[in-house]
Amino acid sequence: MKIFYNKHGSLTVFMSLILTIVMIFTTVLIDVGRIILARNIVSGAGDMALNAGLTYYNSVLQDTYGLFAISKNMTELHDNLEVYFEATLKSSGLHDQGLVKELVDIALSGSGSDEISDIMKMKLANGGFEVSQAAGANLSNANILRAQVLDYMKYRAPAVIGYGFLEKMNILKSLPAQQKALEDKKDYEKKLKEIQDLCISIYEHSRKYEDQLIDGRFKTPEEIKTSVFDLGDVNFPYATMDAVSYVQVNKLPKLGSDEYWFYNDGKPLGGKLKDDVSDFENDISGLKSDFYSVTSSLAHNRIQNTPSGNASLEYDRFSDYIKYYNEYKVDVKRFHTVNARYTSSKKEYEDEKLATENEISSLIAASDDEHDYSNRISELEKKSKDLTDEWNRVEGWYNKSFKGDWSRTGENEVVPANYGSSELSDEPYGPNFNINNLRDKYLADLRKDINLLAIPQMRTTRDYYVWFSSLKSEAETIKEKLIKLKSESEVLKGIAENWNMHIGDMAESGVKVDMQQDHDTKTTGVVIGYVDEMIKIFQRSIDYSSKVMANLEAFEYAGIKPATSEATDDEWVDGIISYVEGLTGSDNLTTKEEVESKQNALHTLGAYRPAENLLFMGFEQNIPSKIPKVVENGDNEGGFKLVDSEYEYKDPALRNFLGVECYDSEQNGSKYYVDPLFAFLERNSSATKPEGDADAKKKRKEMINGTHVDNKPEPVEISDVNISDVMASNAQAAQIMDGATAEDLQSSDENNLADNALEASGKAISGFDRIGEILTGGRDKLYLMAYTTTMFSCYTTNREAGGNKAEKTLSGVPFSEKNNEAYRAEQEYILLGDPKLKNNVEGVKTRIFGVRFLLNAIYAYTSDSALKTEALTMAMTIAGATGFLVPIVQNVLLLAAALTESVFDVNDLVDGKSVPLYKNPKAWRTRFERIGQAVAESAASTLYKKMNEYTDETKESFNTTLDNYVEDMVNTTTGSIIASIQAPIQEKLIWCMTQVGDARDGLEDRLKNSIKECFDKMQADMEAEVATGGLVAKAKLEAFKSINNSESQDKLVQMIMQTTGVTKDNVDEVTKNLNKSIDDFFKEKNKSMKSAINSIIDKTKLQDKLKTGVGNALDAANSSAQEAINNKINEFNKEFEGAGGDAMTIGEGKDKLELNGFDKTKASTFNMSYKDYLMVFLAIQYLIDEKGVICRMGNLIQTNASKEGSLYYAGEDFSMQNASVLLQVKAEAQIQPVFLQIPKVNNNNEKFIVDGKFGYPIDYKGVLGY
Secondary structure (H helix, E strand, C coil), X not given: CHHHCCCCCHHHHHHHHHHHHHHHHHHHHHHHHXXXXXXXXXHHHHHHHHHHHHCCECHHHHHHHCCCCECCCHHHHHHHHHHHHHHHHHCCCECCCCHHHHHHHHHHHCCCCCCCECCCCEEEEEEEEEEEECCCCECCCHHHHHHHHHHHHCCCHHHHHCHHHHHHHHHHCCHHHHHHHHHHHHHHHHHHHHHHHHHHHHHHHHHHHHHHHCCXXXXXXXXXXHHHHHHHHHHHHHHHHHHHHHHHHHHCCCCCHHHCCCCCCCCCCCCCHHHHHHHHHHHCHHHHHHHHHHXXXXXXXXXXXECCEEECCHHHHHHHHHHHHHHHHHHHHHHHHHHHHHHHHHHHHHHHHHHHHHHHHHHHHHCCCCCCCHHHHHHHHHHHHHHHHHHHHHHHHHHHHHHCCCCEECCEECCCCCCCCCCCCCCCHHHHCCHHHHHHHHHHHHHHHHHHHHHXXXXXXXXXXXXXXXXXXXXXXXXXXXXXHHHHXXXXXXXXXXXXXXXHHXXXXXXXXXXXXXXHHHCCCCCHHHHHHHHHHHHHHHHHHHHHHHHHHHCCECCECCCCCCCCHHHXXXXXXXXXXXXXXXXXXXXXHHHHHHHHHHHHHCCCCCCCCCCCCCHHHHCCCEEEEEEECCCCCCCEEEEEEEEECCCCHHHHHCCCEEEEHHHCCEEEEECHHHHHHHHHHXXXXXXXXXXXXXXXXXXXXXXXXXXCCCCCCCCCCCCCCCCCCCCCCCCCCCCCCHHHHHXXXXXXXXXXXXXXXXXXXXXXXXXXXXXXXXXXXXXXXXXXXXXXXXXXXXCCCCCCCCCECCCCCECCCCCCCCXXXXXXXXXXXXXXXXXXXXXXXXXXHHHHHHHHHHHHHHCCHHHHHHHHHHHHHHHECCXXXXXXXXXXXXXXXXXHHHHHHHHHHHCCCEXXXXXXXXXXXXXXXXXXXXXXXXXXXXXXXXXXXXXXXXXXXXHHHHXXXXXXXXXXXXXXXXXXXXXXXXXXXXXXXXXXXXCCECHHHHHHHHHHHHHHHHHHHHHHHHHHHHHHHHHHHHHHHCCXXXXXXXXXXXXXXXXXXXXCCCHHHHHHHHHHHHHHHHHHHHHHHHHHHHHHCCHHHHHHHHHHHHHHHHHCCCCCHHHHHHHHHHHHHHHHHCCCCCCEEECCHHHCEEEXXXXXXXXXXXXXXXXXHHHHHHHHHHHHXXXXXHHHHHHHHHHHHCCCCCCCXXXXXXXXXXXXXXXXXXXXXXXXXXXXXXXXXXXXXXXXXXXXXXXXXXXXXXXXXC
């Protein structure tokens, strides 16, 4: 500090410098502080503006739908909020009179003085205030709409949903597994139908085969050898010699006209005709002798026996014929001389006769009194007469003895049938000795002989070949079909295994047990041993026929294989002659010996060779002494073994060995054994009725068509309006159910009903397999569903039977056409999203129908003994008592009943009524003999309704409700237990009518074993069920034990034994009697079965137990009464019928809720309405496509909010896209700094350069929403 010592004024200067710096720094700090404070002021002003902006929400939207959103015009909102913001900025100034005085003035007069001490020097920049929606922050954003709905339903949804609905959801969760089992059952029975058709075809072919085998044409190896090969060895050589003779005779030409015996060569050779009368016969004596050498039966009397008659071995005459032929060619000239002499003699006679007549005439003319010529005239007249007489004698010989009166055909005559026989006289010489006539006769005789000697064995060969070909073809067809039966049986077995597997996948329940019994009853597999043995029969037949046919095919004569030739006998004879001619045509044979030699040569060359290796000979050595039989044995691979039966192969042994039926020739051909599989096929086919019972088929058709449905509701008008499309995310429509509607199925025929129906039900329950996800982790989905079903109308809104006819939304808005643009179609639109509202309603109806059909089909298949019996009886009248076809027809009948029942249900549901979730005999209306009435609401539905309304004041009436609930369960259970026992036994007995054993071999014993196995299996299944099935399973076991004894089994076996003669003609009567016997049996056992059930299920004790348990639970409840009651009821149900394999617990601690699984008894105590089904569908759809459903809901909110006159009307320009839920404010304020605007102070910082501006900028950006 010495620098300042003794220097006056230096301190002042120093302090001035220091203070200047301090003052500058202080002013900078002040400016900085003012800026920081200004920022806080601006932020507060912005926040206050945002809060103020949120108060501009649309009150109608909030009051009706519980949604907060700002729908005010943004310009107006901007202006209002700008005023609020700017006022907040100015509130930072102070009045000159002081703060207290300012506040007093404001409080007393509502305003202060106009003069404000604006120490902040701050203002809003021109255009510096902006209000906008946050991007996408409006109700058209599905995520924002979802969040607001969930917030609104946080405390409302549990009360809306109720406990009974979750139970129903848990029951419906089991449907996909049950659907799979039904589809497997359908596939099994469809394949069974194919096997049935195959079996009928096998039987028809086997019957045809067997009928052919016993038509008298079957031949043993020895018979074939004798009638074909041995006969050929003997007779073919003779036939060949005849053929050689024929060729040689045919080679010698007919004599022409100048060699014809009637030829006149004009050379009488000096003789006269009268000379021939006495000399001609002697002149031709040699020719005559040779002629008779050819034709005489005395000269050639050898014969050869053939199957067609005696052959005369015409080739023996061959030498004599050749000799005669050659001699005749020479001697025929003698005939020509006779003809010439006839001509000359006739002229001579005529000339002499004329001369005599002329002379007489001239003498007569010259006679007078003077001339008497009478003596001469007399002489001449006598001469004329003598001439005439002589000529008549000579000409008469010529005409009769020489020429005769045979009709002439060229150089031949039409000869009589006995021509050439020894009985024929020599005359007339000309035709009789004509070589042409003899030639034709000899050729015909040779041809006839060839036919007798060759054709029988050839025709037999052909007949045998055709017959054995037919037999083999039939056997091959049957074998092929039997092999196919084996393969199809394996396929059927695979389907049965899938069926069994899917049943195993089902949750434990009574339905599962019943389906298992149905599976076990109807999946009696084809024992492959029976098929194999039957295949062996036809394989033997094929082998024998093949060997016979092979030898017959090789049997050849004269180049002809008769086995494969379709020629006639005459064509074969032509073929034989042609063959021989081809080998001997150039030969000139003249003697029989040469013919015989030629035959040997021809046979050596191959015209015929005797068979050396007959393959079929010795086939009979394969025949065993005893007929083998199949014994079913589950321990062996394949399930069977072969043993010798007590039956032998009696004569005709080979025929029996190759057939499916055995006959005893010593007992007038009586049948003594039938192949077991053939007997089975015969019984099935004999009892099959292709045409069916007309009345039963009519009832089936009427049931499919829904002819007797009489509860069709009046249609509800659905307005045709356009739904807005404003959601930010495109609200794609859900896939409308494209499954078969009820009308589609009603127009189906019985052949495709099962496929179409189960396809429809499968589509209807799409997503049901994810219900478990909803129950365990889908709280939000349930809340969204609850909001949808309480804030929007549906088809039955204001129409529910016994319900409120003036329903309101959860927010209190009445449902009406005035308020709701898509009145009675809103929930359906939200679910499915078709712009055409009617389509959505129809889609929901179709889906409900599909679900109802599945539930009713399950019931019909498993739970109604009376219905199954009725269907079974009708099936047998339609199809006959066939073990294959009856279940298929019964299946269609049950589906037809389920179809009509479902139509009844849907009609009731869309009419505002409720129907049992799962039927029981009392609730089932559709039967073929009658149509029942709708049933009242179930005790369980009443219970859950009362439970949700429970208060201390309703305690006494609630106890009565509990009593009714228990009584209903006990009564329903008793009937169900008896039905579940009777139905499978009844079906097993019907099955036994055609399935068990061979009627000729131990049928009764096999029946006893089969019935005992069935009963043992049923009891084993019931014992296994006891562990998880509660009191119901125990009661069922005790009831079954009361009838499971040898006495009952024997009685049932005797019922079946009375049906062994069932045919298509008596099947109706036999079936009716059998069903009556079964009904009588169970009526007799009904009392003991009910007693056994009541020993386990005591209604009074159960009622007291439930009421006590509920009372104690209410006393100890630390949560709502409804939860306490629900858990206690579920605990009771679990004890009563088991929890079910799909039981589940949701929630934890005091929120824990137990849900029992599916059981048909409990399920039958619940009712569901149209709205209930919509709740289920919506919950599933929210799980599958939440965004799409929310968008459609938003579109509907927009539509209703735009409806003028509606309580939903939210203003003329309301739009979900402008309904902001998140405001954004941006503002720019300015503050005047003191020193920071000086360049040297701010170091030329552009932010502090305020030229042309009010001051330093302060920015604000804020966002706030609901």
